[in-house]
Amino acid sequence: MQKIILLATSLAISIGYTQAQTPTQRANTRFEQLGPTLPTPNTFRTASGAPGKDYFQNRADYDIKASLDDIKQKITASETVTYHNNSTDALPYLWLQLDQNLFRPDVIGRTASTSSISAERGASLQQIDPAGSLKGKDYGHKITSVQDQAGKPLKYTINETMMRLDLPQVVAPGKTVTFSIDWNFQIVDVKGVGARGGYEYFPKDGNYIYEIAQWFPRLCTYSDVTGWQNKQFLGQGEFTLIFGNYKLALTVPNDHIVGATGELQNPAQVLTATQQKRWNEAKGKGDKPGENPVVIVTQAEAEAAEKGKPTGTKTWIYKADNVRDFSFATSRKFIWDALQPNVEGKRVWAMSLYPKEGNPLWGQYSTRLVAHTLRSYSRRTIAYPYPVAYSVHGPVGGMEYPMISFNGARPEADGTYSVGTKNGLIGVIIHEVGHNFFPMIVNSDERQWSWMDEGLNSFLEGLACLEWDANYPAHVIDPQYIVPYMQLDSSQQVPIMSSSDNIPRGTFGGNAYAKPATALNILRETVMGRDLFDYAFKEFSRRWAFKSPEPADFFRTLEDASGVDLDWFWKGWFYGVQPVDQSLVKVDWFQANSQNPEITKAEARTAAQRRLNTISKQRDALSKDQSVVAEDSTMRDFYNRYDPYAVTEEDKKKYQDYLASLSAEERLLAEAGTNFYTISLQNKGGIPMPVILRMEFEDGTDSVARFPAEIWRFNDVSIRKVIATNKKVKQWTLDPYYEIADINTADNSFPPVAQPTRFQLFKQQRGGTAAGPNPMQQQRQQSPAKQGSGKN
Structure with a gap:
């Protein structure tokens, strides 16, 4: 009786106070609040994470007129900007971003780049001089005029990729200021300089695709957190922008197709009657599974445009409200298809622009991926608020702007592609279209x-x-x-x-x-x-x-x-x-002593038999009938017939008396035959994470125990945990479903599970091997022979 009560008490202590008894107990602050690490809540940003009552954001509205020179690859433009100061501060100057200046060889984004030469491998121009490819180029913003609303010149200072506009009088809180800027710039070769926007030249047909971004002088953010966010553009850290309303009048060759942020305002002036008809056919389509986009400009029409010559220009007018940026794409090479799926109760244009070099992948997947992305993200965030979303294929591998994204993944020249290219297309379109939500909406x-x-x-x-x-x-x-x-x-x-x-x-x-x-x-x-x-x-x-x-x-x-x-x-x-690295050090197995003689004496008999089963006993068994006691019965007494492991009536009575003295909970513990396992765990990596343990039982079933990360709060290095089961566990596995990014799973099993280290026999080969055809090409190479064998 005393033994089982003491055991039950011991279990209560180990379950409730395991950490206090752990010899390696150590204080840690991993579960203390971030506290002063985070900025102090205020009336702009509350402790709950919501905007405060004094939260503000300034805005800038743009009216832009721009023209593309398709011969010289140049943009010439002017903009009228109205800046709204919604802050409580008077602003004596404004900061604007001149992102095209990144492509000047003397700016900090280039001069701060490191470089090296390797004697063993040689060196490229890029390795020797990261700005070398820009030298001799006339890239960057050329500001030709800055004027106030009355047409008077305004003073400005250009500091690399930033421009400070000095105002004749401050912009008071709640007031606006209007000014205009004229500028031009040479469009960069995307692949030549590693840009986020620019052109791609196609020598086979002599045409260009233009994906134009970071192209106009645009206002920096002024906020309660940073004041002016005017950190220089070094090329990696992207853009900090404010919302506004935009209008763009873009003049391009009259055989170009344009896609841009916002809605097209003059389709009757820039689209043919056939294109307008197809446009109307696409409205309301995109809700049925397998429904294909309507092609507004076909591949045959795009190929014909590639061979022709423009006879003039057209001006495409776009309007976009409450966006943080504006971008566009234009080319005579573009195929154009569209759907208008229902997204959270609203029809939205999902459209794609791509050259023939993008097919068959782009025609099959792009626009339907746009529609899918809008629906998926809208369910998890907010309903997509804009009227359109473009996916454009050109030189930029993946970049995002409001309502338009530039995406890579191009099939081979023969139209085949690898599974990596297909998955790359799916991933990049979903990713870049998804950027409409982060950071284009959640800014x-x-x-x-x-x-x-x-x-x-x-x-x-x-x-x-x-x-x-x-x-x-x-x-x-x-x-x-x-x-x-x-x-x-x-x-x-x-x-x-x-x-x-x-x-x-x-x-x-x-x-x-x-x-x-x-x-x-x-x-x-x-x-x-x-x-x-x-x-x-x-x-x-x-x-x-x-x-x-x-x-x-x-x-x-x-x-x-x-x-x-x-x-x-x-x-x-x-x-x-620090990484995540949990280790299952050991598992100790305990069982409560039930004191049931039917169990305890049977276990004792088994243990005694096991101890007596020595090699000598096994060999002596052949001559056991020749012993004195075996041959002479007078040498036998009570103890030769006594079975110490037999259950007597007295044993049974004592057990019943013992059970009667226990509480209901103690009696259940005594009779159940529960297995108790003490799990010893170590946090070798540093990041405390939930503990997930899979138990595989002897009967072939399994179960998973989960404990929150707070299990490490009293000791972030070493802990123990008691787990009780009615079944015997034969194998324990930590993080069985690879949930926590554990960097070393070799120590996640108990008993340890040995894994072979495999090696490969190979014949030494000299020289490199060229990449083989993709599976689609392989099938095409095989199919002619198969088809030919069946012909007469």
Whole structure:
């Protein structure tokens, strides 16, 4: 009786106070609140993560007239800008961005680039001089006039990629100022200088595709957080912009097809009657599975335009309200198709522009991917508010602007493509169209925080890709695929919470895209659960749509809307560079002594027999009948017949008396034969994460036990946990479903599961091997022979 009571008491202590008894107990601050790490809440941004009562944002409205010189690859333009000062500060000057100046060889974005020469490998011009390809080029903004509303010149100062406009009088709070700028610039060769916008030349037909971005002098952001955000454009940290209304009158050769931010205002003047008819046919289409886009400009028509010559110009007029930027694409090579699917109760144009070089991939997938993306993101954030979304194929591999994105992934010249090219097309279109939500609507500061647009968008991209195809390799959100990045030495990483331009280029993808996207997926699947996460993420999107959130607003909103304390998670994943590495050190097995003689004596008999089953006993068994006692019965007494393991009536009575003395809970414990396992775990990586344990039982069934990350709050290095089961466990596995990005799964099993190290026998070969044909090409190469064998 005493033994079972003491055991029950001991179990209560170990379950309730395991951490207090752990010999390696150590204080840690991983679960303390972020506190002073985050900015102090105020009337602009509240402690809940919502905009405060004094939140403001300035705006700028643009009326732009521009023309394209298709012979000299040049843009000439003028703009009238009306700036609205909604802040409480008087502004004596305004800051504008001149992003084309990045392509001048003497700007900081070029001169601050490092370079090296390798004696073993030689060196390219880019390695010797990162700005070498720009020398002798006449790139950059050429400002020819800056005037006030009355036509008087305004003083301005250009500082590399920024321009300060000095005003004759301050812009008082609540007031506006209007001014105009004339400028021109030489369009860059995208592939030649590694730009986010520019042209691609097609020597076979002598034509160009233009994807024009970062092309007009545009206002910097003035906010409650940074004042003027006028950090120089170094090329990596993207854009910090404000909302406004735009009107563009773009003059191009009259055989060009144009796509741009906003809605086309004069279709009757720039489209043929046939194109307008097809346009009208596309309206309302895109809701039925398998419904193909309506082709407004066919491939045959685009090929005919490639061979012709323009006879004049046309001016395409576009209007866009409440957008943070404006971009356009134009070419005579463009095929144009469109759908108008229903997105959250509203018809939205989903359209694509692409040359013949993009087919058959683009005609089959692009526009339907646009429609899918708008629907998927709208469900998880806010309903897509704009009237159109373009996907354009040209020289830019992937870049986003309001209502229009530039996307890569081109099939081979023979029209075949690899599965990597197909998946690349799906991923890049979903990603870039998805940027309409982050940062085009939820308008983060990209110059400072790349992860707030790239990471959040990559997370939604992964979900949308899986909704498109359940077998899509959505590695950007799969925890096991961030492991190689997190295995890097800490000296090769910077925290996610690093300024965009300070993230090493070699790890930019892991830092700004994959790690935050994976972290959000872990929050959704493992830490918070889908319902809580989805509600909180949607609330963040709703709160900050058409506003400019900071990281603290995101962190606070997710906690505020879910009721889940996540400060430990932000610390580990966003503010640190330590990895996740849990280790299942050992498992100790215990059973309560039931004192049932039927059980205890049977176990004792088995144990005694096992102990007596020595090699000597096995050999002596052959002569046991020759012993004295065996041959002489007079040598036997009571003890030769006594069975110490037989259950007596006295044993049974004592057991019943014992049971009667127990409480109901103690009696259940005594009779159940429960197995108690003490699990010893180590956090070798640093980031505390939930503990997920799979138990495989002897009867072939299994079960999973889950414990929150707070299990590490009293000791972030070593813990123990008691798990009780009615079945015997034969195998334990930590993180069985690869949920937490554990960088070393070799120590996640108990008993350890040995894995062979495989090697390959190979014949030594000299020289390199050329890449072979893709599977589609291989099939085409094989098919003629198969077809020919059946001909007469």
